[in-house]
Amino acid sequence: MRVRELLRQSAGLQTYDGDGVKMTRLIGTHELNHVDPFLLLDAFGSDKPNDYIGGFPSHPHRGFETVTYLLNGKMRHKDSAGNEGVIESGGVQWMTAGKGIIHSEMPEQEDGLLSGFQLWVNLPAANKMVEPQYQEFTSNEVPVERWDNGSEIRVITGKTQLGTEGPVKNTYVSPVFMDVSLQLGRPFQQEIDAEDNTLLYVIEGEVSIGNSENTLSAKNLGILEQGEEIKVISKTKHARFILISAKPLNEPVARMGPFVMNTQEEVKQAFSDYRSNRF
Numbered sequence: 100m101r102v103r104e105l106l107r108q109s110a111g112l113q114t115y116d117g118d119g120v121k122m123t124r125l126i127g128t129h130e131l132n133h134v135d136p137f138l139l140l141d142a143f144g145s146d147k148p149n150d151y152i153g154g155f156p157s158h159p160h161r162g163f164e165t166v167t168y169l170l171n172g173k174m175r176h177k178d179s180a181g182n183e184g185v186i187e188s189g190g191v192q193w194m195t196a197g198k199g200i201i202h203s204e205m206p207e208q209e210d211g212l213l214s215g216f217q218l219w220v221n222l223p224a225a226n227k228m229v230e231p232q233y234q235e236f237t238s239n240e241v242p243v244e245r246w247d248n249g250s251e252i253r254v255i256t257g258k259t260q261l262g263t264e265g266p267v268k269n270t271y272v273s274p275v276f277m278d279v280s281l282q283l284g285r286p287f288q289q290e291i292d293a294e295d296n297t298l299l300y301v302i303e304g305e306v307s308i309g310n311s312e313n314t315l316s317a318k319n320l321g322i323l324e325q326g327e328e329i330k331v332i333s334k335t336k337h338a339r340f341i342l343i344s345a346k347p348l349n350e351p352v353a354r355m356g357p358f359v360m361n362t363q364e365e366v367k368q369a370f371s372d373y374r375s376n377r378f
């Protein structure tokens with residue numbers, strides 16, 4: 100089995116989005132427009148209210164899925180399809196925007212630490228106009244695989260080697276999304292579809308990847324080479340990372356702001372539908 104080596108890494112771009120939320124954009128930049136089928140990955144994290152209090156007020160989406168995964172704090176999701184919910188540390192909100200939805204994601208706190216991720220997962224051309232859907236799971240509903248040495252794998256979607264399966268269902272691109280806390284010692288190994296595009300973002304500590312043991316340190320995104328297996332070793336007493344993987348769609352991407360379609364005409368149509376209240 101070919102073990103995936105580290106292909107490239109990036110520290111992303113410091114930026115603001117929503118109503119002044121400070122964040123690091125890892126995917127969705129000039130340097131890295133998208134890693135098929137992932138269109139955007141933002142990491143946010145601050146204990147200064149001014150960095151997050153504005154949140155993400157009402158805005159539309161069409162053509163893909165938005166995922167919020169919280170590490171710390173509380174966030175409220177509300178959308179035009181009538182879904183509403185608050186997640187806390189370890190919770191996930193997985194929204195299929197499909198043909199169009201308007202949502203807001205607002206911090207449900209006035210101070211303290213708020214940190215987590217926003218991920219955009221593209222939809223295949225044939226499914227871009229599906230009915231919107233919303234899946235929400237609290238930390239307690241996300242299964243955790245615990246190893247003897249103290250390592251923990253929280254599975255949001257996909258399945259570990261030992262069979263722990265995440266609650267989020269996405270049959271469009273069948274992604275993997277895991278939050279892995281590794282202790283020194285036993286490597287994290289995971290078989291993965293050879294054609295998948297696979298990303299790893301280090302939250303804490305430092306890890307080595309593949310048989311070459313190239314290192315990736317905290318707050319860096321690694322893109323892995325193709326292969327059938329992932330192998331990650333903690334180089335520090337403790338390391339934590341998220342693993343994101345899915346098969347590429349290999350379809351044209353036309354994006355502008357909150358809409359991601361296959362052609363510019365479809366993006367223009369999305370703007371016009373939104374302006375004429377057809378969402």
Ligand code: FE2
Pocket residue numbers: 155158160165202
């Ligand atoms: Fe959004």
